[in-house]
């Protein structure tokens with residue numbers, strides 16, 4: 173069965189555009205400052221009932237499969253910002269993630285700090301990653317998360333020139349170095365609930381991989397994702413970040 177994303181693309185209209193039209197997305201988008209729609213990276217919109225689980229630095233053959241099982245058990249789709257070199261090493265896992273309906277984004281080829289990388293090299297990091305991901309999945313890559321959140325203007329411009337919306341986050345903790353699942357969950361829950369009170373959705377970063385190592389231990393991060401799903405399944409809707417892309421050019 174074709175996912176909504178694939179269907180949207182096949183008729184030349186992004187899934188976010190199709191969804192936006194369906195729920196009157198234009199009026200909603202118009203409430204946003206123009207600079208945020210067209211220039212600034214995507215964080216999280218004024219949709220307090222929505223959560224996006226996003227996973228960086230994979231794919232990870234040791235832990236991403238377990239994460240996929242957990243997401244499937246809740247019938248939830250997530251967003252994976254992949255390191256290009258890891259994707260190239262694990263094409264079957266990338267295919268499996270895409271086939272399960274998850275959204276795959278670009279997280280650069282080798283995870284450098286792009287704020288101190290030459291512009292030509294930035295372009296190479298991004299374009300090489302998109303090329304590999306598109307070759308594996310057969311789908312265009314439309315979202316980019318800069319490693320370490322580095323967002324110099326030329327980095328964001330390079331992403332947009334390659335057809336990608338830059339995506340940051342509004343909930344993160346040091347899950348990659350925190351051994352306690354409970355602490356990860358407690359910190360993220362606090363941030364999610366604060367965003368909720370402020371009328372915002374939450375764009376949550378967890379790490380299913382590590383940019384320096386392919387099969388790193390990610391038990392606490394993966395378990396934290398499961399606990400967040402359990403905690404919020406009755407009150408929130410889990411979305412992929414393309415649900416929040418309101419750029420008029422795509423409508």
Ligand SMILES: [Zn+2]
Nearest residue numbers: 228229319320
């Ligand atoms: Zn990263």
